[in-house]
Amino acid sequence: MLYQHRFSDDRPCELPNGKIVCVGRNYAEHARELNNPIPKQPLLFIKPSTALAALDQPLAIPRDRGECHHELELALLISQPLSEARAEETLAAIAGYGLALDLTLRELQSQLKEKGQPWERAKAFDGACPVSAFVPAAAIGDWKALRLQLQRNGALQQDGQCRDMLFPIEALLADISQSFTLLPGDIVLTGTPAGVGPLNPGDRLRCELDGLLTVETTVG
Numbered sequence: 001m002l003y004q005h006r007f008s009d010d011r012p013c014e015l016p017n018g019k020i021v022c023v024g025r026n027y028a029e030h031a032r033e034l035n036n037p038i039p040k041q042p043l044l045f046i047k048p049s050t051a052l053a054a055l056d057q058p059l060a061i062p063r064d065r066g067e068c069h070h071e072l073e074l075a076l077l078i079s080q081p082l083s084e085a086r087a088e089e090t091l092a093a094i095a096g097y098g099l100a101l102d103l104t105l106r107e108l109q110s111q112l113k114e115k116g117q118p119w120e121r122a123k124a125f126d127g128a129c130p131v132s133a134f135v136p137a138a139a140i141g142d143w144k145a146l147r148l149q150l151q152r153n154g155a156l157q158q159d160g161q162c163r164d165m166l167f168p169i170e171a172l173l174a175d176i177s178q179s180f181t182l183l184p185g186d187i188v189l190t191g192t193p194a195g196v197g198p199l200n201p202g203d204r205l206r207c208e209l210d211g212l213l214t215v216e217t218t219v220g
Contacts, residue, residue, distance in 0.1 A: 003052040005077060005185065007096060008133040008213060015079065015095065018185035020047040020129050021176050022073075022102060026165050026191025033194050042167050042175050047124040052187075055099065055130040055207065058220035061199055062125060066107030068199050071192035072150040072158045072207055074143075075100035077134045082173060082182040090173035091143075093182070096134025099148060099207050099215060100189055103128045106198070131187065132207065132215045139212070143169055148193070151206040160193025167191075 005013040024043040025036055032038075053060070061068040079095035102123070109122035140146070144163040151157060167175065169190060176182060203219040 003054055003131070006133045008098075008135045011136070013095075013134070015077065015185040017049040017052055018078075018183055018187065019049060019180075020051060020187045020189060021180060021182065022047060022123070022189040023167065023172060023191045026167055026172070027160060027193045028164070028166060029194035030192055030196065033196070038166065042172055044176060044179070045119055045123060046180070047129050050126050051124055051129040053127045053130045055101065055132045055215050056217055057130075058218050059101070059103070059130055059199070059205075060127050060220050061103065062105065065105050067105070069104045069106045069196050070150060070152070070157070070199055070205070071102040071104055071196045072148055072160075073100050073102055073189040073192050074098075074146065074148055074162055074209070075131055075134070076169065076173075076188040076190065078182045078186040078188065079184050081184065082177040085174050085177040087170040087174040090170050090177075091137075093173070094137045096136050097140050097143065097146070097209070098134040099132040099209050099213055100187070101130045101207075102189055102192060103130070104196075129187075129189070130217070132209075132213055135209070135212045145210070147210045149208045150195070152197075152199075153204050157197060158193050158195035162190075164193070165191060
């Protein structure tokens with residue numbers, strides 16, 4: 001099934017599928033669990049639009065490429081261009097808030113990092129970014145109060161508070177826009193809290209955003 005942006009209240013969303021700009025190590029505990037240094041500036045990478053998939057459909061993870069890890073993240077759907085933006089301008093450019101999985105081929109990523117090579121083969125493959133519907137931005141009060149959780153086979157795996165981001169949303173979008181113009185239909189992933197781990201065929205996942213969104217899916 002082809003992916004298309006959608007809102008959680010069933011309003012039509014005509015924004016095109018764009019790029020996905022991701023930030024690594026935006027939660028200190030996640031950086032520590034992978035023995036990575038805590039960055040002093042946002043660590044950015046990009047997934048192409050071909051990485052998009054619907055989170056409520058069975059997840060297709062690559063075979064024979066080592067472990068594929070789940071990384072649950074708050075996703076931002078962009079509705080207005082942002083280029084060299086000031087932090088105070090950025091929240092107005094968000095159309096909606098959702099959930100996404102930054103699927104990661106962890107063993108391959110480690111091999112690429114050891115060689116000093118880019119991560120795209122481990123992070124940007126087809127279907128590497130399953131995304132939920134988006135809660136309209138007007139329905140979100142204080143984004144810092146949002147909580148995201150992932151359960152795998154009934155056990156809580158990830159539980160994060162958005163207020164714990166090292167680089168808050170306003171500063172993050174402003175920083176991204178200094179290097180990459182964000183366009184309507186682009187998605188920004190804001191980092192994953194601790195608790196990432198491998199997925200196995202048949203796993204059942206339940207992803208929640210603070211009572212605003214609940215998405216259940218399986219690993220195919």
